[in-house]
Amino acid sequence: MRTEPTLTRLDRIFARLDREPVRPVLDVPRMTRHRVVLFGATLTFYLTIVLAVVTTSWLVRFDWQAMLFRPYQQWSGIHAFLDYWVVLGQRGPTAVMVAAWLGWRCWRQHTLRPLLAFGAALLLLNVTVGAVKYGLGRSGPHYATEVGSNEMWHWFQAGSDIFPSGHTANAVVTWGILAYLATSPRARRWLSALSAVLSLSVGLTTVYLGTHWLSDVLLGWAAGLLILLALPWFEPLIARAEARLLDLRDRWLAGARRTAPQAAPVPAEAPAVLTPCTVAEEEAAPVRETLSPSAARTTRAPVYLAPGPHSTRAERTPVTSAGSRRPPHPDRLPRGPASTARPVTGG
Secondary structure, eight states, X not given: OOOOOOOOHHHHHHHHHTSSSSOOXXXXXXXXXXXXXXXXXXXXXXXXXXXXXXXXXXXXXXXXXXHHHOHHHHTGGGHHHHHHHGGGGOHHHHHHHHHHHHHHHHHHHTOSHHHHHHHHHHHHHHHHHHHHHHHHOOOOGGGOOSTTOOOOOOTTSTTOOOSSOHHHHHHHHHHHHHHHTOSSHHHHHHHHHHHHHHHHHHHHHHHHHTSSOHHHHHHHHXXXXXXXHHGGGGHHHHHHHHHHHHHHHHHHHHHHHHHSOOOOOOOOOOOOOOOHHHHHHXXXXXXXXXXXXXXXXXXXXXXXXXXXXXXXXXXXOOSSOSSOOSOOOTTSOOOOSSOOOOOOTTO
């Protein structure tokens, strides 16, 4: 008797991915000429912002004017709301929300590409933005030391990793990946506009709260856009990673099936051996079937008696020797053939 191995939740998920023999062909963005032009223009804008801050140009003076204006004091009524709105740019909560949505997309489309593309985008974000942050070492408005300076090269001071804005770049990548993975041109346009509004509003919120310069927001917006525009170059690597993961999954499932415990086979029944008692019982079976239940109970021998014919009590051989069965006693007088007369009391 063969039993099927018990499937775990992970097995059911991968079985869902392989339910269709041929996965649907998805619209994978290509590195077209239009995208190359946009990438070049964004990269030029990125380098221009860095050069303007390093040379302490008019952009740095504008940063100081916006900071000294203190927007959080001018419009204090929206401070509580913007404290929550800025969470849309934090990497932890937004990554969890978007990963949950993309996981559902993987389930429906029977592919791992959405999650792999999102992971590749976050990896590029951490590497590129983190390298520039710690390489330039610019201090934030709360840690500024000299009015009018660009606050650069402060590598060993607190708060010297704010250029470019991580909130803004993360908002561009996290919400922009939904537009990048959209399945229709209309959905891609709407999601692109929505991600642009969200990322710019999150960046301006950091300027309002005084945690970033305005130039930090502009550079963070350009850094996130560069990652989204460069993702088609990594699509072949994402496809190879997906094929590799599915191949490892198949090998793991094959090994699990080989090592699964099989049920022991049921042994065949041994042929019945007929004995004289068995033959006698089979011959008496029709007789027992014709009797009523009460008659069967009366004719059935007690279970404590040995099988075979039984003799009556009178016919049995005494167990002890002839005579009295009571054991001898030294004080007991032997019983004679005739008893003597008892004396009369008082005579």
